[in-house]
Amino acid sequence: VVLLIPSLISKMIALRILRFEGGSISIQGRNVVFMPTDVLVRMHAELEEAGLVDPDQILFRLGRYQTETGSKRYLDARKDIARSMGSVSMTGDPALERGREVLKFTGWGDTRIESIQEGGRKITLRTIGSPIAKAYLDTRGKSGKPVCHYLRGLLLGVVESVHGPGYSVREVSCKACGTSDECIFELVRGD
Numbered sequence: 001v002v003l004l005i006p007s008l009i010s011k012m013i014a015l016r017i018l019r020f021e022g023g024s025i026s027i028q029g030r031n032v033v034f035m036p037t038d039v040l041v042r043m044h045a046e047l048e049e050a051g052l053v054d055p056d057q058i059l060f061r062l063g064r065y066q067t068e069t070g071s072k073r074y075l076d077a078r079k080d081i082a083r084s085m086g087s088v089s090m091t092g093d094p095a096l097e098r099g100r101e102v103l104k105f106t107g108w109g110d111t112r113i114e115s116i117q118e119g120g121r122k123i124t125l126r127t128i129g130s131p132i133a134k135a136y137l138d139t140r141g142k143s144g145k146p147v148c149h150y151l152r153g154l155l156l157g158v159v160e161s162v163h164g165p166g167y168s169v170r171e172v173s174c175k176a177c178g179t180s181d182e183c184i185f186e187l188v189r190g191d
C-alpha cells in the first residue's frame, strides 16, 4: 500500500494532471487546495446552527458545482486522455475514467457503477471510503440519516455531464449511519 501512493502521484505528475507551482496546486488545469475533511462537516454544522438555510442542499449544490464545471475539462481532453489511459474497463469512457481516478486520488473515495438501468434513466453508484462519512463518524458519531451531501452533488454533476440534465439523486445508504461500509447513491432521470 505504501508503494502504491507514490506511484499514483508520480503518474499524475508525469501526465501533468497534477502540478505544483509556487505555492499553487492544480489538477487538470484547475487550482485546488488540500482541506481537512472535518472542516466540511463543521461547515455543515455551522450552517445548521445559523438556522437560516438548508445546509444539506447548500453542500449538495457546491459538490454539484465542482463537477458540473469541472467535467468539461475532462470531456474536452478526451482524446489526449485516451492516449494515456491503459484501460477504461470501469466506465468505458476515458474522460469519465480519468475523472473517477481524480476523485479517488483527491480523497473522495472509490466510486463504482453498481448498475445502469433503463438506458441510463436509473443509475446506482457505490462509494467505498466516503471522506464525509468518515469525518462525520470521527467528529460527531453515528448519524440517523445520510450525510454525504457534497459527494452526492459531485456524483450528480458527473452523471449529468455525461448523460444530460434532469436527474435527481438520493443517498439510499450511508456509512455514517453505521449500517454499511459503503455509501449508495441512486440517480433517476425524470420524464
Ligand SMILES: [Zn+2]
Binding pocket: 130, 133, 146, 147, 148, 171, 173, 174, 175, 176, 182, 183, 184
Ligand atoms: Zn455517505
